[in-house]
Amino acid sequence: MYSYEYPRPSVTVDCVIFAWDSESSDLKVLLIERAHNPFAGNWAFPGGFVDMDEDLETAARRELEEETGMNDLFMEQLFTFGTPNRDPRGRVISVAYYALVSLAHHADQIKAASDAADTRWISVKDLSEIELAFDHQEVMKIALERLRGKVRYQPIGFELLPEKFPLSQLQILYEHVLGTTLDKRNFRRKILKTKLVIPLDEYQQNVSHRAAQLYKFDKNKYEQLVKEGFVFEI
Amino acid sequence: MYSYEYPRPSVTVDCVIFAWDSESSDLKVLLIERAHNPFAGNWAFPGGFVDMDEDLETAARRELEEETGMNDLFMEQLFTFGTPNRDPRGRVISVAYYALVSLAHHADQIKAASDAADTRWISVKDLSEIELAFDHQEVMKIALERLRGKVRYQPIGFELLPEKFPLSQLQILYEHVLGTTLDKRNFRRKILKTKLVIPLDEYQQNVSHRAAQLYKFDKNKYEQLVKEGFVFEI
DNA sequence: GTTTCTTAGTGTTTTTTATACACAAAGTAA
């Protein structure tokens, strides 16, 4: 154990908050423009210090709620970044989390947050051209890899969609995250075979073409099936 | 940033060092018996404080080398544990890593380490009956889940075997880690189809039955194939 | 109100991959 005289690192949490924008079919992340140095004017993931009596995930959820107004989102620890000079002010070890949220579903809450002058949803595909603070480009890279890897064997894609969605939206989401194209018939067959999506007696509204049937994800059924050894796979 | 008066957590690294004992076909981890309180007499994973100017992985590799005498092992960040009261002495955040090593291959170095009175290789299957310090049972659980998950889509099983091994050893290793039985012919076909194992003109020695042909893993070829988009899968 | 445009929704065939399964040959020990 360090003596009290011995310097200790600071410990922070950072949150990569992914959102799927159904309108524009675009994967976005929430970024904050830094007002002060270091990296004033650059963008950074929301984050902050971990309180001394606070659990890491609790701290991450607190940051998440502060920025989006939402709790109870899908959230998972991503990676811990601790390169000695990642923060010029001193030794800062950052435990990164990533969260998934549907932009359409929570449009109202999120809008409040994103209306703040210094907070913005930025498309993942534009991110390489933006100056990110600290090692947040690296954080982003690892978050994307994780999302890509995980979406195939855990039904987390649904966390990014509104409660009710057409299957085409789900397919487009998968295609964007995985960076591939998928055959419509094969994709629908596969999804429906899992029995994890429930068809509703509702249809898309305000579209200028045939309206698609809406479905919802049956999370309870999934959790029950997992206990029985079921493994989701796309 | 915390002011210097504000208390900060300590940050440690802990290493779950997995080894495969070919002799007894047994998966083991390296544990240290604690001499002092808290948890005197209990077993714990090797670990220690991160120096202020030291990278996290560097710290983990330093601990690993101190305990096993080996460097350059397969090692990966596992998870960061930070529940406020996981260490009764104060707030300690532990970044856990896991490493893979072949017991047979490095028998000499490891023996030196494991000969120390307080250091021992303990079979994973006996671990639930052993009193582990801190939250190390939880660490163990997560390390095993990771190993099980990862072994199927990354050729890390080879890291646990000696340089030259018969295919039967590889199969037994997979069966133990995955907790299943595998068909010999199908398993061999699958492994050979990847072209990642090179058959040698050498055979098992000192066995009281027909000696099996030895193979070695072609790591360079694997890394090259990965660049071309190859995905290992068992 | 007919035409145009866009997206929804649906089956079958072929190819690939996974699974199930058994016996002869090698080599050591008794």
Added chain:
DNA sequence: TTACTTTGTGTATAAAAAACACTAAGAAAC
């Protein structure tokens, strides 16, 4: 020489993945 243990090998069946194209619905434009 016999018994025992482990190696090493092929085929047939079942399941899953991939490839592929047209009709129907509905809104918008003319």
